[in-house]
Amino acid sequence: MNNNSHHLSSTMPLLRFTTAGSVDDGKSTLIGRLLFDNKSIFEDQLDAIALASKRRGESQINLSLLTDGLRAEREQGITIDVAYRYFSTPRRKFIIADTPGHFQYTRNMVTGASTAHLALILVDARNGIVEQTIRHTFIASLLGIRHILVCINKMDLVNFEEGVYLKILSSFQKINGRLGLTNVQFIPISALQGDNIVEKSARMPWYTGKTLLETLEETPAENTTSAKGRFPVQYVIRPDQQKFPDFRGYAGRVAGGVFYRNQKVIALPSGMKASIQSVIKGTEELETVPNGSSVTISLDKDIDIGRGSLIVPEKEIPRSASSLQAMICWFSQIPMHPNGKYLLMHVTGTYKCRIEEIFFISDMNTLNEMPGRPLEMNDIGKVRLKLAKPVFFDLYKENRTTGSFILVDETTNATIAAGMIEG
């Protein structure tokens, strides 16, 4: 064995994708198929669900039992909460955020979509585009998922006809005309029989594109468009001063652009300037670190920086305001209080805020904007928030980390809403 390398095959970065749909769309079957074909369902798990299926009097192995993790879910035959599934091919590791189709639909779909690079939208070939398809697509677009993969499933039940596929494709394009998603791909599949999942289907020679797995393996893991440097400070590191005299490090995870030694930076909100003295990852000093890295940065001079501060390159200052316009999704059973005061958690900072104006509520089935009213559970709408002090931010479409926030109810500490900054 070579001393310098472990001969591990270095491959594509992690791909996180979200699946959404009801049981009838064949979602469980599709996930079961992906896990099974990639050897990610183990014998003891199969034995356990075979036994459980039998106990319920079902003749076939019910793959949805694999994804229903909680007792209440199995008892009621519904999925309540987002479940995370893992599988790998020799080329790549995948995380599926499997979101339920009915219960707490918006809340779960939004949660799953918030970290996804790709949304897998299932359409039943017999039914074509239904309201749920529109809702999925709307949420995927709202949460800024860069890649949309529309799988037209159950092609075996429509005799693998190209005409059915083309008709669904064109009606989807009509919806998309209003949403403006750019990276949309379509694949005709049969999850049950395995057509175009791992192997190309011989029964649909008219389809010349990639299989589902090839597409997943090759999709870039992008989630932010901005290359502007963003380093939110999580924590200040102050080691033993005898061993490391004068060392003061700022721990954080790069949320945009790159950071490097000797870079001229500015700390916000203080506005003080400094140069990066060292960038430490683990126990090593590096010259430069890319987006996504958890590192510790030290500066050439002592300036006012703490949790909630943002370190940015001198010429890449973000926006700043104490009034924000944002799309928000309401999660709480308690409706929004007009003029209500909430806590806003944004990157590593927490701010008091007040709802000042409700512009409109989105009708997720028609994509129309309805007149503003206080949001109720699972509503999505556009609001203006007034903050107790200015916040440094980017637009959500520019940067998913510095453009997003959650709202917290100060009395219960519950997370009651998620927001995407629009201006």
Place this chain on the structure above:
Amino acid sequence: MELLAVPTGHLNELEDEAIYVLREVAAQFERAAILFSGGKDSIVLVHLAMKAFYPALPPFSMLHIDTGHNFQETLEFRDALAQKTGLPLFVRFVEDSIRQGKVKDETGYNASRNVLQTVTLLDAIEELKIDAAIGGGRRDEEKARAKERFFSHRDEFGQWDPRNQRPELWNIFNGRKNPGEHFRVFPISNWTELDVWLYILKEKIPVPSLYFTHRREVFFRDGIWLANAPFMIRKSSETIEIRDVRCRTIGDITCTGLTLSRASTVEEIVREIAASRITERGGRYDDKRSEAAMEDRKREGYF
């Protein structure tokens, strides 16, 4: 050596994510402890914590709940790691909870102190005023764990309410709580068993030799090889055999299943796991008790 046919392009990202979570714990809580079991997952957690705060020491202590039925090597490994890292170590004993009359030892062939640990753990959390207990739980381990959050809220009785969890969006973790409540935090939620071993290989992290092949007295029960020990009660049909085995998980001896294996290096373990068709908890006796065994234990405040 042949190429390992497994992807590794994601290991850096998993490390970045876990370190981010550990730093959120340091920033949002005052008395956080790593729940240390002596197993590979908690060893990896300690390694990640040392990297996350370098050159300072992590602002965490280590807490071990000792069932009294541990492998001797686990205890030695634990003490050596605490000494090497300089992290304060607290050990609390299930034996004490039994003596105080808070729990009763189970009896019979499948008697285990695994469930009893919960009481000792919750007492320790209260006694030491721990507000964040960092665990090595992973979502791929078990179906109830697949629904677990990174920051998992526990009420003042230490209970988990899986139907009423806080949604977790982007990288924003809401650790706000009322006095008496605490959080369980799972920084390696998104890792699989294979990821843990690939990371141990990449970072050259020492692990107890129990993970490697060794010859041991074992007996076979309900499809699982169990280690022979003085407190293990065997049925008359269960005979002791000598086998080459290794631990795939390290827990209480009474419920830790052993794998027949000749893997003697981390690379051999990686290859064995990559080819395995049985999950690591498939060998855990504690999960076989019912379809919802893990969920029930977790609701009560288990690890």
